[in-house]
Amino acid sequence: MPNGALPVLDVQGLKTVFKTRGGEVHAVNDVSFNLKAGELLGVVGESGSGKSVTMMSLLGLLPMPPAEIRAGRVMFDGQDLLKVSAEELRKVRGGKIGFIFQDPMTSLNPVFSVGYQIAEPLRKHMGMSKKEAAARSQELLELVGIPDAERRLDDYPHQFSGGMRQRVMIAIALACDPQVLIADEPTTALDVTIQAQILELMQELREKLGMAVIWITHDLGVIAGIADRVMVMYGGQVVEHAPVQELFSNPQHPYTAALLKTIPSISGKRAARLTVIEGQPPLVVGAPTSCPFRERCAKAMPVCAVKVPTRYEIGAGHDTACLLADPLEVANAG
Amino acid sequence: MLDNPKKALVSVRDVKMHFPIHTGVLRRKTGAVKAVDGITFDIMEGETLGLVGESGCGKSTAGRAVLRLYDITSGEITMDGIEIGSTPQSQLREMRPMMQMVFQDPQASLNPRMTVEAIIREPLDEHTTLTAQEKREKVAELMDAVGLNRAFAKRYPQAFSGGQRQRIGIARALALNPKFIVCDEPIAALDVSIQAQVVNLLEDLQEKFGLTYLFISHDLSMVRHIATRVAVMYLGKIVELAERETLFAEPLHPYAKALLSAVPEPDPALARKTERIILQGDVPSPSNPPKGCNFCTRCPEVMDICREVEPEYREVKPRQFAACHLYNET
Numbered sequence: 246m247p248n249g250a251l252p253v254l255d256v257q258g259l260k261t262v263f264k265t266r267g268g269e270v271h272a273v274n275d276v277s278f279n280l281k282a283g284e285l286l287g288v289v290g291e292s293g294s295g296k297s298v299t300m301m302s303l304l305g306l307l308p309m310p311p312a313e314i315r316a317g318r319v320m321f322d323g324q325d326l327l328k329v330s331a332e333e334l335r336k337v338r339g340g341k342i343g344f345i346f347q348d349p350m351t352s353l354n355p356v357f358s359v360g361y362q363i364a365e366p367l368r369k370h371m372g373m374s375k376k377e378a379a380a381r382s383q384e385l386l387e388l389v390g391i392p393d394a395e396r397r398l399d400d401y402p403h404q405f406s407g408g409m410r411q412r413v414m415i416a417i418a419l420a421c422d423p424q425v426l427i428a429d430e431p432t433t434a435l436d437v438t439i440q441a442q443i444l445e446l447m448q449e450l451r452e453k454l455g456m457a458v459i460w461i462t463h464d465l466g467v468i469a470g471i472a473d474r475v476m477v478m479y480g481g482q483v484v485e486h487a488p489v490q491e492l493f494s495n496p497q498h499p500y501t502a503a504l505l506k507t508i509p510s511i512s513g514k515r516a517a518r519l520t521v522i523e524g525q526p527p528l529v530v531g532a533p534t535s536c537p538f539r540e541r542c543a544k545a546m547p548v549c550a551v552k553v554p555t556r557y558e559i560g561a562g563h564d565t566a567c568l569l570a571d572p573l574e575v576a577n578a579g
Numbered sequence: 580m581l582d583n584p585k586k587a588l589v590s591v592r593d594v595k596m597h598f599p600i601h602t603g604v605l606r607r608k609t610g611a612v613k614a615v616d617g618i619t620f621d622i623m624e625g626e627t628l629g630l631v632g633e634s635g636c637g638k639s640t641a642g643r644a645v646l647r648l649y650d651i652t653s654g655e656i657t658m659d660g661i662e663i664g665s666t667p668q669s670q671l672r673e674m675r676p677m678m679q680m681v682f683q684d685p686q687a688s689l690n691p692r693m694t695v696e697a698i699i700r701e702p703l704d705e706h707t708t709l710t711a712q713e714k715r716e717k718v719a720e721l722m723d724a725v726g727l728n729r730a731f732a733k734r735y736p737q738a739f740s741g742g743q744r745q746r747i748g749i750a751r752a753l754a755l756n757p758k759f760i761v762c763d764e765p766i767a768a769l770d771v772s773i774q775a776q777v778v779n780l781l782e783d784l785q786e787k788f789g790l791t792y793l794f795i796s797h798d799l800s801m802v803r804h805i806a807t808r809v810a811v812m813y814l815g816k817i818v819e820l821a822e823r824e825t826l827f828a829e830p831l832h833p834y835a836k837a838l839l840s841a842v843p844e845p846d847p848a849l850a851r852k853t854e855r856i857i858l859q860g861d862v863p864s865p866s867n868p869p870k871g872c873n874f875c876t877r878c879p880e881v882m883d884i885c886r887e888v889e890p891e892y893r894e895v896k897p898r899q900f901a902a903c904h905l906y907n908e909t
Contacts, residue, residue, distance in 0.1 A: 409861070436634055437838065438633060439861075441840075441855055441858075442857055463770070469844060470850035490848065508771060509804040510800060510844070511799060511803060511844055515804060518779060519775040
């Protein structure tokens with residue numbers, strides 16, 4: 246491990262497939278990553294890239310069938326989360342691993358008060374009494390910056406605005422002092438000024454509580470501001486992984502490089518025309534036999550159609566799944 | 580604006596769109612949601628006016644009101660020299676061909692039971708007397724223009740991806756050779772790598788057909804790319820309107836400043852250096868806006884007068900309009 250820090254979460258060779266009438270959709274293909282204490286790992290990808298399915302797989306949140314986890318190992322707290330019983334997993338979920346979903350409108354239960362919903366994990370996981378849980382709930386609401394917390398505990402989700410609801414979701418995720426927080430597009434449904442509030446809050450909380458965070462998003466701007474390391478996903482695979490500064494200044498995978506060029510800047514030079522990635526993201530049906538980005542790639546070679554790239558290390562903590570970086574192919578070409 | 584050599588294609592003067600709130604058993608009118616509360620702007624021929632703001636600020640309602648998809652509460656709208664603010668819907672129908680709309684969600688705005696050909700042909704059926712053969716040719720031309728394969732004319736919308744569906748919606752909007760198109764968040768539902776494709780297409784079509792756009796979006800970096808001038812809305816009112824470069828470099832209104840500073844910059848070195856203005860609290864309800872300036876409840880530079888008197892929307896610097904007491908000389 247670089248930095249010498251031990252990973253709190255270590256995922257190796259995760260493979261998730263969905264059985265559909267059209268064949269097996271390989272949503273997650275051999276995904277490996279780890280998360281060190283206190284760091285923020287950004288996961289970037291477009292819809293269908295497998296970023297959410299990866300996280301749901303390791304939390305056991307996918308409906309099985311149609312989903313099936315074919316292979317992999319998810320080490321957390323000395324145990325493999327893919328092997329433990331449903332009962333054990335339930336203790337981890339919402340306890341030592343907290344999570345926040347994209348849409349604060351649909352992930353809160355409309356018929357229970359906000360106070361009840363924050364207290365629920367406290368009573369289930371920490372065995373607190375009603376009174377203790379209520380006091381802690383109020384603390385949590387204050388922590389996430391909801392004014393007049395005591396009174397608002399009795400309010401229902403519809404009485405909160407979108408940004409406030411997302412704060413409530415964060416409060417629930419933080420209830421049991423998680424070591425790891427998984428946030429799946431937590432600010433996508435929010436306006437930019439509210440997003441800025443939430444991002445600042447998250448940074449504050451990370452410093453205060455020292456937890457590790459996985460932040461899933463399609464917004465490279467958000468990643469640039471908060472992540473320590475970034476993992477770029479495409480077609481169910483990790484195509485590039487690097488420290489944040491390195492990824493933005495020295496992208497090695499053609500997809501990462503192209504993606505960085507397609508987004509217009511808010512303060513830099515204005516391009517006369519936007520760079521385009523032609524074509525559509527793929528749906529990987531059947532086991533992959535080629536590079537998923539090959540059909541849209543400007544640098545595609547004949548070998549890309551017949552060989553699945555694996556992740557090749559190209560620098561300190563920087564690897565890419567592109568055959569251009571495959572030492573074997575480089576030797577052949579040279 | 581009057582000394583501008585270019586002609587204004589669309590002129591909007593103090594347009595208001597209030598939706599009544601009915602409550603109680605008798606459904607009596609007890610209030611109104613002031614979705615658009617007095618907006619004034621011109622759109623010059625051939626330009627793209629960007630309209631930005633956060634959800635609920637009234638930007639979509641403004642776009643629909645300009646096209647008279649609503650019967651507006653008050654105000655004047657001039658489209659190519661013709662006053663349409665108070666024209667009854669039945670007479671507006673004749674003017675529909677020149678003003679069209681591209682909707683946000685291509686999934687919801689295309690009829691799943693109609694083929695692509697039928698969708699693009701529908702405006703031709705309604706507004707022209709072309710023969711079936713002529714219509715077929717026109718549809719094929721439109722499909723070429725937006726980059727759809729002619730061979731897919733008999734397919735249904737669900738066979739297409741989001742980006743392609745948006746192209747179908749654009750082809751339909753172009754069918755009657757409009758002069759003016761309102762694009763309401765045309766790329767919000769698309770993936771990042773597809774957004775650039777659609778934006779480039781819109782720019783190409785503008786050049787080719789001399790179109791004028793009202794481009795409504797919450798994505799400020801994309802608006803900076805496509806718009807000639809940009810208007811910023813907050814709670815039913817335009818708080819600032821200026822040339823693109825002016826607005827992004829030197830915004831005047833505190834809300835415009837905060838909004839621009841909140842946009843994440845896709846560059847780690849820059850992103851960590853930028854001073855963000857974090858606004859406190861939420862947007863007030865448009866059915867009960869605050870007294871004085873609409874932004875006074877969240878403004879970092881609020882003064883006493885802001886809570887009493889509504890600021891006038893005026894030309895603060897040449898070609899830069901703003902509604903803020905900070906820029907009143909007296």
